[in-house]
Amino acid sequence: MNLGDRKRLILQAIIEDYINTAEPVGSRTISKKYLTNTSPATIRNEMADLEEMGFIEQPHTSAGRVPSDKGYRLYVDKIMEQKKLDNIQAELIKKEFIDTLGEIDRLVKHASKLLSNMTQYTSIIMTPQLKKTCLKHIQLIAINSSTILAVIVTDAGIVKNSVLKGIRDIAPDVLEKLTNALNSKLSGLSMEDMNRLSLEDIFTGEFARSMHVHGEIIEQLIPELMQTLLYSDTKDIYLDGAANMLKFPEYGDINKAREFLNVLDEKELLFNVLNQTNNDVNVSIGAENQFEQFRNCSLITATYKINGKTIGSVGVIGPTRMEYSKVISIVDCMTHNLSEILTKMLKV
Numbered sequence: 088m089n090l091g092d093r094k095r096l097i098l099q100a101i102i103e104d105y106i107n108t109a110e111p112v113g114s115r116t117i118s119k120k121y122l123t124n125t126s127p128a129t130i131r132n133e134m135a136d137l138e139e140m141g142f143i144e145q146p147h148t149s150a151g152r153v154p155s156d157k158g159y160r161l162y163v164d165k166i167m168e169q170k171k172l173d174n175i176q177a178e179l180i181k182k183e184f185i186d187t188l189g190e191i192d193r194l195v196k197h198a199s200k201l202l203s204n205m206t207q208y209t210s211i212i213m214t215p216q217l218k219k220t221c222l223k224h225i226q227l228i229a230i231n232s233s234t235i236l237a238v239i240v241t242d243a244g245i246v247k248n249s250v251l252k253g254i255r256d257i258a259p260d261v262l263e264k265l266t267n268a269l270n271s272k273l274s275g276l277s278m279e280d281m282n283r284l285s286l287e288d289i290f291t292g293e294f295a296r297s298m299h300v301h302g303e304i305i306e307q308l309i310p311e312l313m314q315t316l317l318y319s320d321t322k323d324i325y326l327d328g329a330a331n332m333l334k335f336p337e338y339g340d341i342n343k344a345r346e347f348l349n350v351l352d353e354k355e356l357l358f359n360v361l362n363q364t365n366n367d368v369n370v371s372i373g374a375e376n377q378f379e380q381f382r383n384c385s386l387i388t389a390t391y392k393i394n395g396k397t398i399g400s401v402g403v404i405g406p407t408r409m410e411y412s413k414v415i416s417i418v419d420c421m422t423h424n425l426s427e428i429l430t431k432m433l434k435v
Contacts, residue, residue: 090137095166096122097133098142102154102162106408109336111151156373156407159385163370163411170412172420176205180420184428191215191432195425196325198401202421203328206414208405209351213361214323215398215429221277222312227266227304232256237308242396249311254303265304273312281312324357337383337406350380361400364388368419373407385409389418391425401425 090098100121101112114130122130134152137143142158145151154162172180180201187197195214202210226238235251257265273281329351338344350356360378371377371386381404388402401422403414 090140090142090161093122093125094133094137097130098137098154098158099162099166101134101137101143101152102158102166102408105153106410109408111146111153113151116151154408156375159372159407159411160375163372167412170416172416176417177420180205180417180424184424191429192323194428194432195399198421198425199325199327202401202403202417203331205417206403206405206410207328207331208403208409208414209328209332210326210401210403211357211361212325212401213358213399214325215393221275221280222273224274225266225269225308225312227262227269229257229259229262235262235304237311239312242394247311249308251304251307251311257304269308281309324354324361326351326357332405335406337408343383347384353380356380360386361388361402364390364400364402365397366390367422368415370411370415383407385411387411387414387418389422391422391429393426393430398429 097117100117104110104112104116104120114127114134117130118125118127134143137158138145138152141155142161143152144155146153183197183201184194187194192214195212199210199212202212221242222239223242224238224240226240228236228238230236230250233252233254233256235254235257237249237251239247239249329348332338332347333344338347356378360381363377366389368387368389371381371388373385374382376382376384376386383406384404385407386402386404387409388400390397390400392398401418403409403418405414
């Protein structure tokens with residue numbers, strides 16, 4: 088929708104002033120602070136048009152105007168200037184992640200705390216859902232006459248080496264055929280696929296004979312495959328900065344504050360909110376939110392990945408007048424670094 092330059096500038100002024108002050112914005116404020124060459128009367132006329140179009144609202148008689156969800160949406164999509172994190176902040180995120188190398192859960196938990204501290208809103212982060220990964224390749228390598236090394240690779244780049252012992256002597260060409268047959272049957276299957284299917288479902292036809300002959304290999308290999316694919320089978324959510332929301336006047340009412348804090352206790356709901364995220368960065372404003380409990384908030388969510396495969400999501404919850412540009416830039420930098428460092432960790 089083409090508003091015209093003046094209406095866009097007035098809408099931008101209303102939104103950015105309201106984000107900073109939480110007070111309805113009047114025509115005189117805009118004339119004094121933003122459009123100094125435009126009279127309050129002209130601005131009032133333009134504001135009346137913007138209100139009629141649904142971009143701004145009047146909370147009560149004789150007050151200034153506040154942005155509507157529709158106004159914020161236009162601002163985010165078309166008007167605001169997307170900021171980039173300065174080098175100091177970007178380096179801080181990278182350093183904080185490097186200092187937390189070691190355990191995946193510890194890294195993700197630290198990311199949640201860092202995200203809430205940097206945005207001053209509430210952060211939620213889903214732990215990596217690696218059970219969504221699929222088997223990419225198996226390689227069986229003879230170490231000696233009774234021991235085989237199984238190299239298991241997933242499409243998320245996770246590599247696991249497992250030693251299979253007590254194996255009957257097997258010729259190299261037979262081992263190669265068995266490797267090819269395993270890849271033919273199992274490549275592309277996820278943990279959920281394997282849980283759903285029985286061994287009889289997977290190993291049918293001609294391969295059933297090989298399975299019987301080399302049962303000691305299959306017996307040891309299947310649990311190793313499942314363990315690799317089940318690297319993270321939890322639906323854990325890390326949450327930080329719940330108290331940050333209580334400093335905003337939108338949550339000054341004790342009942343609203345209690346409702347918001349109660350929602351944050353619903354871990355399954357938070358997981359579902361993050362699980363529906365499928366974009367690099369997604370902004371849901373007020374009534375746009377799929378879940379009714381968040382229709383008085385804005386949510387900025389993004390995915391993090393291993394080798395380009397999405398394994399989890401992060402989110403920031405704030406009032407609809409949140410600092411969108413700032414939060415988007417932090418979330419984008421955070422997920423980029425999280426993806427990069429997890430890829431390195433899980434390739435080791």
